[in-house]
Amino acid sequence: MKTLKAGTRLKSAACDTEVMVIRTRPEPVLLCCGGMEMIAMDGQKAAAEPDAAFAQGALVGKRYVDEQDTTELLCTKGGKGSLSLDGALLVVKQAKALPSSD
Amino acid sequence: MAPVRPLAGLRVASGGRGHASDYARSLLASLGAESDSPCDDEADEHPALAWRRSGLMALTGRAGGAARMCPVPLTSCADGALAALAALGDGLRAAPGSGATLMGVRARFAGLARQGATSPGGTCRLLACGDGHIAINLARPDDWTMVPAWLEYDGDADWAARVAELPAALLLERARLLGLAAAVSAAPTPRSWLELKLHGTPKAPRPRCANAERPLVVDLSSLWAGPLCGQLLRELGAHVVKVESSARPDGARRGPAAFFDLLNAGKASVQLDLASPAGRDQLRQLLDRADIVIEASRPRALRQMGIDAEIWLSGRRGRSWLSITGHGRQGDAAEWVAFGDDAGVGAGLSELMHRATGERLICGDAIGDPLTGLHAALAAWASWRAGGGHLLALSLDAVLRHCVSFGAPRSDDALHDRHARWTRVAKSRRNIAPAPLCFAPQSRARPLGADTAAVLSDLGLRAA
Numbered sequence: 001m002k003t004l005k006a007g008t009r010l011k012s013a014a015c016d017t018e019v020m021v022i023r024t025r026p027e028p029v030l031l032c033c034g035g036m037e038m039i040a041m042d043g044q045k046a047a048a049e050p051d052a053a054f055a056q057g058a059l060v061g062k063r064y065v066d067e068q069d070t071t072e073l074l075c076t077k078g079g080k081g082s083l084s085l086d087g088a089l090l091v092v093k094q095a096k097a098l099p100s101s102d
Numbered sequence: 103m104a105p106v107r108p109l110a111g112l113r114v115a116s117g118g119r120g121h122a123s124d125y126a127r128s129l130l131a132s133l134g135a136e137s138d139s140p141c142d143d144e145a146d147e148h149p150a151l152a153w154r155r156s157g158l159m160a161l162t163g164r165a166g167g168a169a170r171m172c173p174v175p176l177t178s179c180a181d182g183a184l185a186a187l188a189a190l191g192d193g194l195r196a197a198p199g200s201g202a203t204l205m206g207v208r209a210r211f212a213g214l215a216r217q218g219a220t221s222p223g224g225t226c227r228l229l230a231c232g233d234g235h236i237a238i239n240l241a242r243p244d245d246w247t248m249v250p251a252w253l254e255y256d257g258d259a260d261w262a263a264r265v266a267e268l269p270a271a272l273l274l275e276r277a278r279l280l281g282l283a284a285a286v287s288a289a290p291t292p293r294s295w296l297e298l299k300l301h302g303t304p305k306a307p308r309p310r311c312a313n314a315e316r317p318l319v320v321d322l323s324s325l326w327a328g329p330l331c332g333q334l335l336r337e338l339g340a341h342v343v344k345v346e347s348s349a350r351p352d353g354a355r356r357g358p359a360a361f362f363d364l365l366n367a368g369k370a371s372v373q374l375d376l377a378s379p380a381g382r383d384q385l386r387q388l389l390d391r392a393d394i395v396i397e398a399s400r401p402r403a404l405r406q407m408g409i410d411a412e413i414w415l416s417g418r419r420g421r422s423w424l425s426i427t428g429h430g431r432q433g434d435a436a437e438w439v440a441f442g443d444d445a446g447v448g449a450g451l452s453e454l455m456h457r458a459t460g461e462r463l464i465c466g467d468a469i470g471d472p473l474t475g476l477h478a479a480l481a482a483w484a485s486w487r488a489g490g491g492h493l494l495a496l497s498l499d500a501v502l503r504h505c506v507s508f509g510a511p512r513s514d515d516a517l518h519d520r521h522a523r524w525t526r527v528a529k530s531r532r533n534i535a536p537a538p539l540c541f542a543p544q545s546r547a548r549p550l551g552a553d554t555a556a557v558l559s560d561l562g563l564r565a566a
Contacts, residue, residue, distance in 0.1 A: 007254030007276075020279060022251045061281065061402065061437075074251070076279045098324050098353030099241035099441070101208070101223045101468070 034081025107134025120146025125182025157206025199537025290450025312339025442468025
């Protein structure tokens with residue numbers, strides 16, 4: 001379990017996936033990729049493959065949210081593992097609406 | 103590798119004396135065409151008057167302060183790009199100043215005004231950071247939700263104060279990771295406006311008049327640059343189908359109607375559900391019929407839908423694929439988002455304005471958009487005339503850097519001298535009205551999806 005903060009970058013222990021936290025709740029959460037808890041960017045990866053139940057993959061550029069919409073992550077590098085929060089898979093959020101002008 | 107010159111051997115009439123005419127000829131030369139100058143060469147309008155006439159002078163400067171002169175002839179570049187396009191095709195009323203008028207038209211329709219270091223549209227801010235100045239353009243409503251993550255702070259504090267503490271390189275890197283449009287203000291460096299690659303064999307060159315063979319343009323772009331390009335091609339005789347995703351229609355539909363009409367009236371409107379396999383299949387079939395594709399997305403976005411520019415080009419001879427990006431299609435830069443105002447800062451305009459005036463300013467209104475749209479139309483029509491087969495890659499960054507480096511003063515002294523002289527020239531006239539547009543909408547733009555069934559059935563495709 002870790003307490004996350006907006007802007008925190010994490011990587012998967014089991015695949016190439018990297019994320020940035022966009023927003024989250026103040027309590028500690030268990031954020032996993034491929035079924036293993038995500039680690040700091042300078043952390044040591046495990047020599048394991050993603051758990052088959054968490055291996056649908058994470059797509060670069062997509063934003064992922066939990067069902068209660070408390071936490072949102074941006075996938076900054078894609079990988080084989082799926083993202084999950086406290087055991088539940090995160091889902092892809094709809095792409096940003098275009099601006100009316102720029 | 104030698105650069106591809108699609109118009110090699112073509113002689114076109116391109117006269118005139120001055121910055122705009124010189125710029126037109128330099129663009130035509132970069133495409134391989136030779137310019138024949140008629141003997142009755144007329145002088146172009148002075149770049150300072152052109153800047154003021156376009157409306158951009160009134161849009162540059164502090165609110166309540168003086169309207170500011172741009173010390174590089176950007177509006178002349180717009181006129182030159184339009185003149186070069188008119189030299190290759192029929193149907194545009196390219197009067198002197200018509201290209202420049204396009205640069206100020208959005209602000210005129212929307213009633214925008216200058217706001218100093220904030221863009222006239224209000225979404226782009228030029229902010230002081232730890233070691234310089236950075237532009238951040240929070241144009242999409244959702245972009246604001248990314249700011250706490252961008253700055254690693256709790257979201258309640260003054261975000262500009264947080265920006266002031268952090269170094270530019272870190273802010274830029276994190277903005278790019280988050281898909282936010284950002285640019286560091288720096289001195290301008292030149293870039294080539296167009297990357298052009300030949301894929302397969304072109305068809306025979308085509309005549310300037312498109313009556314015999316009207317290209318089918320599928321326009322997947324939104325906002326300003328891409329739609330302007332499509333509209334210019336339509337004026338030159340193309341049949342243009344504007345394709346929008348049901349989930350993410352063109353955001354400009356929510357802006358001033360007159361502006362949306364200007365860029366999109368006369369195009370057929372097709373709406374597809376690109377989230378569904380059936381919708382993506384319809385898009386692929388529609389693209390299969392197209393002669394020219396205009397898209398302004400990151401290459402990754404179309405690839406994720408199974409659409410690949412190079413494969414499409416090799417599917418049939420004579421096609422042209424026009425890609426408009428923020429920073430190009432290659433490497434990491436392919437992922438970087440840019441909009442018109444931040445791209446102007448990244449290309450060095452705010453640095454030039456600061457050296458000339460001492461003020462930190464956004465220059466013009468979404469300045470990368472109309473310039474890129476004009477250059478994109480030139481590239482697309484040149485490729486069509488040359489028989490196609492080209493992947494044409496333009497970026498807001500490259501087009502702006504190319505324009506900024508055209509006729510830029512070589513020293514700070516020359517910059518100050520020119521700024522002072524051009525400011526006097528601009529103020530020497532009392533009233534100065536914009537030049538007429540090179541096209542005017544005859545009608546309203548089609549409602550979203552109004553032509554979906556008709557277009558699909560015309561092309562023998564199944565409606566959903």
